[in-house]
Amino acid sequence: xxxxxxxxxxxxxxxxxxxxxxxxxxxxxxxxxxxxxxxxxxxxxxxxxxxxxxxxxxxxxxxxxxxxxxxxxxxxxxxxxxxxxxxxxxxxxxxxxxxxxxxxxxxxxxxxxxxxxxxxxxxxxxxxxxxxxxxxxxxxxxxxxxxxxxxxxxxxxxxxxxxxxxxxxxxxxxxxxxxxxxxxxxxxxxxxxxxxxxxxxxxxxxxxxxxxxxxxxxxxxxxxxxxxxxxxxxxxxxxxxxxxxxxxxxxxxxxxxxxxxxxxxxxxxxxxxxxxxxxxxxxxxxxxxxxxxxxxxxxxxxxxxxxxxxxxxxxxxxxxxxxxxxxxxxxxxxxxxxxxxxxxxxxxxxxxxxxxxxxxxxxxxxxxxxxxxxxxxxxxxxxxxxxxxxxxxxxxxxxxxxxxxxxxxxxxxxxxxxxxxxxxxxxxxxxxxxxxxxxxxxxxxxxxxxxxxxxxxxxxxxxxxxxxxxxxxxxxxxxxxxxxxxxxxxxxxxxxxxxxxxxxxxxxxxxxxxxxxxxxxxxxxxxx
Amino acid sequence: xxxxxxxxxxxxxxxxxxxxxxxxxxxxxxxxxxxxxxxxxxxxxxxxxxxxxxxxxxxxxxxxxxxxxxxxxxxxxxxxxxxxxxxxxxxxxxxxxxxxxxxxxxxxxxxxxxxxxxxxxxxxxxxxxxxxxxxxxxxxxxxxxxxxxxxxxxxxxxxxxxxxxxxxxxxxxxxxxxxxxxxxxxxxxxxxxxxxxxxxxxxxxxxxxxxxxxxxxxxxxxxxxxxxxxxxxxxxxxxxxxxxxxxxxxxxxxxxxxxxxxxxxxxxxxxxxxxxxxxxxxxxxxxxxxxxxxxxxxxxxxxxxxxxxxx
Numbered sequence: 001x002x003x004x005x006x007x008x009x010x011x012x013x014x015x016x017x018x019x020x021x022x023x024x025x026x027x028x029x030x031x032x033x034x035x036x037x038x039x040x041x042x043x044x045x046x047x048x049x050x051x052x053x054x055x056x057x058x059x060x061x062x063x064x065x066x067x068x069x070x071x072x073x074x075x076x077x078x079x080x081x082x083x084x085x086x087x088x089x090x091x092x093x094x095x096x097x098x099x100x101x102x103x104x105x106x107x108x109x110x111x112x113x114x115x116x117x118x119x120x121x122x123x124x125x126x127x128x129x130x131x132x133x134x135x136x137x138x139x140x141x142x143x144x145x146x147x148x149x150x151x152x153x154x155x156x157x158x159x160x161x162x163x164x165x166x167x168x169x170x171x172x173x174x175x176x177x178x179x180x181x182x183x184x185x186x187x188x189x190x191x192x193x194x195x196x197x198x199x200x201x202x203x204x205x206x207x208x209x210x211x212x213x214x215x216x217x218x219x220x221x222x223x224x225x226x227x228x229x230x231x232x233x234x235x236x237x238x239x240x241x242x243x244x245x246x247x248x249x250x251x252x253x254x255x256x257x258x259x260x261x262x263x264x265x266x267x268x269x270x271x272x273x274x275x276x277x278x279x280x281x282x283x284x285x286x287x288x289x290x291x292x293x294x295x296x297x298x299x300x301x302x303x304x305x306x307x308x309x310x311x312x313x314x315x316x317x318x319x320x321x322x323x324x325x326x327x328x329x330x331x332x333x334x335x336x337x338x339x340x341x342x343x344x345x346x347x348x349x350x351x352x353x354x355x356x357x358x359x360x361x362x363x364x365x366x367x368x369x370x371x372x373x374x375x376x377x378x379x380x381x382x383x384x385x386x387x388x389x390x391x392x393x394x395x396x397x398x399x400x401x402x403x404x405x406x407x408x409x410x411x412x413x414x415x416x417x418x419x420x421x422x423x424x425x426x427x428x429x430x431x432x433x434x435x436x437x438x439x440x441x442x443x444x445x446x447x448x449x450x451x452x453x454x455x456x457x458x459x460x461x462x463x464x465x466x467x468x469x470x471x472x473x474x475x476x477x478x479x480x481x482x483x484x485x486x487x488x489x490x491x492x493x494x495x496x497x498x499x500x501x502x503x504x505x506x507x508x509x510x511x512x513x514x515x516x517x518x519x520x521x522x523x524x525x526x527x528x
Numbered sequence: 529x530x531x532x533x534x535x536x537x538x539x540x541x542x543x544x545x546x547x548x549x550x551x552x553x554x555x556x557x558x559x560x561x562x563x564x565x566x567x568x569x570x571x572x573x574x575x576x577x578x579x580x581x582x583x584x585x586x587x588x589x590x591x592x593x594x595x596x597x598x599x600x601x602x603x604x605x606x607x608x609x610x611x612x613x614x615x616x617x618x619x620x621x622x623x624x625x626x627x628x629x630x631x632x633x634x635x636x637x638x639x640x641x642x643x644x645x646x647x648x649x650x651x652x653x654x655x656x657x658x659x660x661x662x663x664x665x666x667x668x669x670x671x672x673x674x675x676x677x678x679x680x681x682x683x684x685x686x687x688x689x690x691x692x693x694x695x696x697x698x699x700x701x702x703x704x705x706x707x708x709x710x711x712x713x714x715x716x717x718x719x720x721x722x723x724x725x726x727x728x729x730x731x732x733x734x735x736x737x738x739x740x741x742x743x744x745x746x747x748x749x750x751x752x753x754x755x756x757x758x759x760x761x762x763x764x765x766x767x768x769x770x771x772x773x774x775x776x777x778x779x780x781x782x783x784x785x786x787x788x789x790x791x792x793x794x795x796x797x798x799x800x801x802x803x804x805x806x807x808x809x810x811x812x813x814x815x816x817x818x819x820x821x822x823x824x825x826x827x828x829x830x831x832x833x834x835x836x837x838x839x
Contacts, residue, residue, distance in 0.1 A: 235799045243802075256803035313590065319603075320593035321614065370696075375780070382785060386585075386615050389786055393586030400696045401786050 030226040031509075031521055034238055035251035037376050038206045038231035040407060043188040044162035045117050045177040048124035048438075048449075049410070050276075050377075050426060053160045054518045055229060058211055060162035060194035063092060063111070064155060068512055070336065070430060072155065076106065076163055076195065080155050087150040087471065094141040098218045100165045101192070101199040108137035113166035115145065119446075122179035126446030127437040128157040128429070131468040149469030156429040168193040181411045197222055197522040206231055222522035233376045233405075242267065242504055249511060251519065253502040255325040255379055261504050271502045272513030273327065275336040276426040278378055279495040280308075280371075280388065281439075282419060285454035289419040291370035291400070298367050298397075299420070303358045305491040310355035311391045314347060314496060321383045325500045332425075332435070332493035336515060339432030339480040344488060355395040366396025372421040373401060374409040379499055385422055388496075413452035421452055424499065426516055432480045436464040440487055455492050550833040560825035567819050571627040578621035579609075583787050592616030594800075597807050611807040613796055619807060622788055623815050629789040630819070633703050634770035638762055640708030641769075645715020646758065650746050652716065653723025664720070667713045676775055678710035683781050696784050703782055707772045714761055722754035756834045763827030767820045774816055790816045 039055040040047045057065075063077035076095050083089035098106035112135045119129050131154060135145045147154060169175055174188040192200045197219070198211035211227040230247065232238040235254035241247045243264065253261065253269065262269045282299040283289060289297050298304045314328035327335075331344035359366060373385035382403040389399045399420065412418040427434050441447035441464050442456040463483055470476040487493070501513050510525045542548055551557050570577060581587055595601040597611040597619075610619040652663040670678065686702040687695060726732060727750065735745050770790075776782040777791030778798075785792060790812050797809025 236801050239802050254799065254803075256800055256805075260802055260804070316590040320590050320616070383614055386785060387590050390585035390588040390590060390615065393584065393588075399585075401784060402696060403785060 028226065029224050029526065030228060031224040031249060031524060032228045032230065032247040033249045033251065033521060034230045034232045034241055034247040036231065036233060036235075036238070037252075037406060038209070038229075041178055041180060041189045042192050042200070042203070043174070043178040043180075043186065044164060044194070045114075045120070045123045045125055046180050046189075048128075048160065049406075050517060051231075055209065056162055056194075057196070057518060057520060058198045058227065058522070059192045059196045059200055060164070061196050062161050063094075063158045063163065066159045066428065066430075066516060066518075068514060070515060072159070076111075077158075082150075082152065083144070087152075088147045090145040090147065090151070090154060092143045092145065094143065095218060096141055098195050099216050100168065100195050101214055101216075102165070102168060103216070104165055104167055106163070106165075106195055107140045108143045110163055110166050111135065111143045112137050113169065114161070114163045117164065117169070117175065117177060118161060120176045121446070122182075122184075123177045123446075124180070124449065125160065127441075127449060128161070128434070130437065130446050130465075147469070150471045151468050152471050152473075153429070153431060153433070154468070156431060157434075159428050163195065164188075165193050181414045197520075198227060201226075222524070223526055224521050224524050227521050239504075242506070245506075248506045248509060249521075249524075250504045251517070252379070253504045255323045255502075258323070258325065258502050258504075266507050267504055268507055268509075269502055269504045270511065270513050271325070271500060273334070273336075273515065274426070274499040274501040274517050275334045275428075275430070275515045276378075276424050276499045276517065277329065277332060277334050277495055278326075278381075278384065278422065278424045278497055278499060279332050279493045280312075280420070280422055281453045281493050282421075283416075283452070283454050284490070284492070285456060286419075289369060290417075291419050292367055293369075294363060294367045298363065298369065301362055302491070303362060304397075305494075307355040307358035307395055308392065308397070309491060309494055310348075310351045310358070311395045311397075312388060312494060312496065313350040313391055315349075317384060317387055318497060321380050321387055322497070322500075325379070325502065326497040327500065328497045330495050332439075332487070332495040333432060334427065334498045337427045337430055337432055337435070339435075339477070339484060341481065341484070344484060350391070352394050359396045363396065366398065368398035368400060369420050370418070371399040371401050372409060372412055372418040373403040374406040374422065375403040377406040377409070378422075378424045381422060381424075384496060413450055416452065416454065418452060423450065423452070425450075428516055432484065433464065433467045436460075436467070436483060440464065440483070440492060453492050455490070457486070457490075460486060547830075547833045551829070554829055556825055557829040560822040560829070563818055563822040564826060567627060567815065567822070568631060570624055571631050574621075574624035574628050578618075578624045580618045580621045582617040582622040582625055585786060588616045590616050594805055596805075610811045611805075613793070613808045614800065614805075617788075619793075619811050622793060623790070623812055626788050626790045626793050626812065627815060627819065629700065629783060629787070630770050630773055630791070630816070633700060633707065633773045633789070634766050636704045637707035637711065637769045637773075638765045640704060641711035641765065642715055642758065642762055644708070644712035646719050646751070648712065649716040649719025650723055650750065650754075653720035654727055654742065654746055654750070656724075660720070663716065667716050670710075670713050675707075675710035676772060679706040679772060679776060680779075680781065682706040682709055683776065699783050703773060703776060706776070707769050710772070711765055711769065714765070715758060718757050718761060719754050722757060723750055726750045726753050760827055760831040760834060763830055764824055767823040767827065770816070770823070771820050790819075 037051045039052040040049055044056050044060045061076050064072045065075045067073045077092045078095050079093040081091050083091050094108060115135045118125050131147050131151045133146045133148050135143055138144055172187040174186050178184050178186045178189055190203055197214055197217050199214045201210040201212045203209045209229040213221055213225040232241060238250055239257045242250045258269055261267050284299040286297050292298055318326050318328045329345045330347035333340050371385055373382055375382040385401055389401050392399045413421055437447055438450045442461050443451050460483060463479055501517055503511055503513055505511050508527045511519055591603040592601050592606055592612050593614050593616040595608055595612040600607045608618045612618055648663050652660040683702055683706045690698050732749055735749055774791030777789050778795045782791060783789050793812035800808050
């Protein structure tokens with residue numbers, strides 16, 4: 001210090017340099033973010049899928065958002081209420097002074113347009129809006145959404161409903177969502193125009209996506225001004241990238257590396273439960289299975305479904321495959337969700353003798369069937385499937401494991417081309433109706449798009465549809481419990497566990513664990 | 529006793545031959561030969577040597593997973609020579625079974641490449657003209673792509689053609705075809721060159737003059753005389769094909785994960801590098817290294833031994 005004191009000009013120079021450095025740091029803060037998979041598409045209404053929605057939340061905005069604690073917070077809508085005179089109308093007040101990335105103003109027309117688009121048959125979010133019959137713009141900042149009946153919980157369905165610019169969509173011929181399962185492409189798949197905190201700078205699918213802070217955003221500009229998003233499918237490579245300083249945030253930390261990263265200087269690991277359960281399901285309806293070596297459908301026998309449940313050793317999977325980083329559970333919904341019950345969660349120890357007897361009672365030589373599994377979506381998904389293949393082998397069921405990337409795996413479920421599969425389901429609405437709509441309801445009119453079990457029960461369908469319009473919450477919860485009892489009795493799902501999440505970040509970066517695994521890099525703060 | 533005499537004579541003829549003599553004089557050849565022989569025998573006898581059958585999922589106990597080598601498992605108390613992987617598979621047994629798949633795919637792929645390459649080379653070299661031009665341009669085009677890319681392409685096309693239910697069963701055959709088809713070019717070029725030299729020699733012209741059919745000339749007269757360099761390439765190609773198989777399996781497009789080859793084992797082990805389970809990666813990788821290196825060294829030695837100029 002003394003040497004600096006000697007010459008005033010030099011001191012000024014140094015402080016000027018320090019100032020400019022500091023200013024530079026404050027102006028441009030790049031965050032390099034790596035996770036296991038890329039967004040499947042940037043079309044905001046095409047794929048209802050975790051990584052896709054997470055990335056889209058940075059570019060597009062929703063009317064309401066889910067906070068870390070699970071509560072709803074205003075985003076593009078400032079107020080929402082049921083119409084005073086008509087319980088079938090939702091009244092939304094919109095935020096004023098919001099502009100899209102291309103400069104056009106956000107108005108009620110855009111909400112009406114987006115609501116029509118998200119209800120189109122190629123939309124992956126259709127089931128969330130099945131109770132909507134139409135929407136009207138009352139003025140520039142007021143929208144009335146007309147429901148088929150009273151829908152007190154509808155606003156919970158809006159947390160992944162992204163608002164598009166109607167003018168931009170018309171100009172670029174993207175008035176309807178991309179049909180992903182049919183392999184369609186459109187302009188919105190690689191180009192965006194949202195109101196979000198970040199705009200798209202460049203996109204190289206499966207390689208690198210660069211986002212830059214949007215100057216004209218209605219809220220304060222976030223500390224992170226540039227995001228470089230890199231999907232890294234290989235677990236070890238992802239961790240190596242963090243250790244070597246190539247990335248700053250790793251979202252899907254492999255369970256085997258959590259302990260090591262916690263002990264590494266300069267890296268912080270945050271863990272927390274995710275609102276997502278991992279389960280097996282199977283076609284229990286078709287008369288014959290494409291991949292089975294027997295003449296009927298083995299999964300149509302309640303005894304076989306029971307035997308598979310008896311063979312699943314959840315505790316072993318938790319201890320060895322997940323290294324303790326999971327909550328084993330028989331309930332096909334996470335504890336965050338309205339409708340979860342302690343008794344659904346309970347499971348017994350595996351009983352291979354009894355399971356074997358049940359299988360051999362119907363198929364003395366056992367049977368074989370294909371098991372489809374993603375290998376880049378959930379924590380240790382392929383290893384979970386492999387472990388279950390071993391357990392099934394002990395009861396005479398030969399499962400041929402076919403594990404592949406999620407972009408090949410999910411369409412198999414949507415197109416009913418798999419007999420037996422693994423799937424994980426997050427519940428953004430925090431309500432059981434979401435699970436029923438997508439996974440239990442017969443596949444028709446936007447319902448049941450992920451009902452790979454082909455499960456069809458007209459009585460349940462009617463009950464599920466009535467949930468959307470029930471106003472008496474006590475009766476509604478009783479009906480939810482009743483539906484769960486039937487779903488558990490028919491063993492539509494064979495649940496494995498709920499995922500626990502871990503984010504690893506460089507020291508000095510604060511990124512809280514989001515229960516839906518949808519962290520926003522706009523929320524990142526830096527310690528200095 | 530009458531039988532053993534000719535057999536002993538054959539043995540001594542081989543023992544006294546130039547090639548055998550050069551083998552005995554080369555320590556590298558002897559060491560590589562022994563290493564390759566041990567691995568091949570261990571792989572062939574895997575069902576009798578291996579303590580467990582890792583391809584039988586029903587025999588696995590998940591709780592055995594991640595057991596370190598020579599240490600009892602905390603839950604089950606079982607001890608394994610080279611530890612276990614994430615599914616509780618004994619790494620030693622899995623290496624034996626995996627080497628079996630690697631060797632089978634490697635050798636079969638090279639046999640396929642040899643059959644294709646020798647046929648194309650003989651025809652191109654003997655007929656010349658447009659047949660030669662067409663075959664060699666095809667070979668040139670293929671040479672301009674890395675063989676692993678061609679194998680990936682063939683693998684992708686095959687996956688598209690084969691119905692999904694057959695894919696797992698056909699995976700190994702697709703792998704053999706993919707590696708074999710990506711590898712025939714070098715055989716074709718060497719055989720074509722040698723054939724062009726041989727066809728001008730007197731014994732071929734003599735055979736032609738007395739009216740021997742071209743097919744017979746190719747098979748009985750020319751083929752035996754071009755086999756020397758083919759054997760050298762074949763040996764080195766086996767090593768390369770084993771590595772190609774490992775690469776494809778490492779990329780996850782090879783054999784199903786429930787029937788790991790050496791490449792699949794390395795892929796699984798690589799996930800646990802940072803978490804301290806080094807044995808899942810190390811032992812399969814060392815086996816692959818020893819196998820590929822020893823076969824390659826044998827090929828090198830064979831090239832020198834068969835080269836008349838080096839004698």
